[in-house]
Amino acid sequence: GAVVSQHPSWVICKSGTSVKIECRSLDFQATTMFWYRQFPKQSLMLMATSNEGSKATYEQGVEKDKFLINHASLTLSTLTVTSAHPEDSSFYICSARAGVGDSYNEQFFGPGTRLTVL
């Protein structure tokens, strides 16, 4: 089956530093990757959609200069939280989709990365 990995699985950083999270599709090429954020006891909220080789599309209210997304290859997308602050502490989950276009194709989710900003 399709497998998506994330690295690291957890990270603790000091306020003001930047943190990079990697999302990889291990056995398929992902034309589109999605980044979600999940606060404790809440649902997943889509942050942005990234397509390989193009700029990410951010959801309303998500600061693109704070959450930098790079989708440099068909198997790797990275999310960098710049100048992280305690309110950025959350569970970040990526997903990857192999299909193209607007019709539904299954998204495969990574195991998540827990970010704690001190």
Place this chain on the structure above:
Amino acid sequence: GQQLNQSPQSMFIQEGEDVSMNCTSSSIFNTWLWYKQEPGEGPVLLIALYKAGELTSNGRLTAQFGITRKDSFLNISASIPSDVGIYFCAGPTGTASKLTFGTGTRLQVTL
């Protein structure tokens, strides 16, 4: 934006009991998805529904696509301890089939 409301918000049941939960939307969906998320993990797809009125099973799980296309239901029969987790409905919308997730139903199973 679209909202998916799930009920109940949480359930505490005994092992062996059947479970029912639902998901309602303010707008129509053409696909309904049910996911399970365990603590510290990403969500895992349980069942996908593609047609109004469709009833689909996956082991002890059965899900239905409401005929109005604004709701869906998930049933779990004869619950076991490993059913513990948060169950989310979701629907794809817009470009690239972005997913909107429901508010979630937290299931606890006691022995």
